[in-house]
Amino acid sequence: MTAVATPDKTARRGVAPTQGLRRPRRYGRVLLYVALLAGSIPTLLPFVWLVRSALMQDAQMFVSPPEWLPSPFQWSNFSEALTSQPFGRYFLNTLVIAVISVLGTVLTCSVAAFSFSRLRWRGRNVVFALLLSGVMLPYAVTLIPTFVMWQQLDAIDTIAPLTVPSWFAGAGGGVFNIFLLRQFFLTIPFELDEAAYIDGASPWRVFWTIVMPLSKPAIIVVTIFTFIGTWNDFLGPLLYLQSEENYTLSLGLASFQSMYLTQWGYLMAASAAVIAPIVALFFFLQRYFIEGVTLTGIKN
Template structure:
């Protein structure tokens, strides 16, 4: 058993190398960053990279924009995907399994195939340079990558004993009441997993804001990071420092919800 922990520790150490490289690069001058053999300890520590990077662009505004988009997307995804998953797992209606199979088949459709038609649609609706194309799809279960979330929640809902639903129906509860008072409270781990996945996907999204946002006041953090790169020069110290600051909320969110995340992934697909 001891060797198992040693192997796991070595594997974890390997996966941390990119993160360590990011932090040490954020505290170095550009000339020191790419010397061979590589230096792992900055000399001297370039703490000014963080202050100068975060003030070189209006990252405060970018942060607010990103948080607004992420919160709206998380709320829409959790609400609509859970409703769809409840219908596919707890309700009986004709053609349910066929519709679910068609929904899952949409996963095989590459994002690039729908990219241009979707852009043209939002252009015709006059929604370009707004957060509408980045947030509204999350309020339609199955759109914006929500199919996997519907599948995950459906599998988790199937693990909840159906006897609880039957007892609620006998007491006169409606399907909506069963959904809100029975299924949702028991599905907190799975809902937290969907929340984490959606938040990370929205927080790191680069292509969506790049396509739909043109006003600098509407930029997100991912677009702000790209501003440190150009055709002729890349400000590596600023880029690494800003990247470390941007991923800090993601790391904090994961550690804060780690127990629920692991529990939700572990229990998904285990029935009764």
């Protein structure tokens, strides 16, 4: 006895079986976008307030109810604010410190992470545990001894205290970067290393030709974290920089605030100009940033 296939009710009506599922999925996606938009408003509101204030006159900023569109647009706030102090010099100083710090952090932390994740040596896990324990040490504990050390080295009012520690992987925020890179390196198949070693490659060659090219998302995350941390650093330049010609943007903005305390338009314009490079950096690298933070890596 043969079974007779019964046509589906949706097929008899001329409707594809999956068509009824598309509508709930579409509604779910719309609700997701609405939720994300609602969650982004508290984050974007301070930035929007900063930009609109930078384009307003002082009297228009504090009216009630608040006005969101400048009338007229005060574009002169940016030119007058950025020319009242040598912000070009501050920008160059900050950029030099940031670039040197990024290069040192990426190089040394990636080498340390490669050693902890891809090489086998006695006491590796113990050393890594001791390294992670350094995260629990407050920065204020080492602040005075570090300052005395740089003072004895006659390095005060130079960029050395702000850049040299980045070339030692465990200094500053290097411990977190080592941990981040190590976890990403562990997701890369070890068969690639073994094949390279069979062909006669050295660990250094495996590091440069296999691990680093496959770890671009994690490297970009470390680059973004280091650049933003250096760009926004205020305490370090405040401790070690004394001459105004060596000021960074954070110190220059602080001194600008003390000079133009009541000139809110100038202050907002200068603040917007200082954070603009960070916003642009994250905008262009956000895809790699999200991919690196999730630590997806590659699969076997």
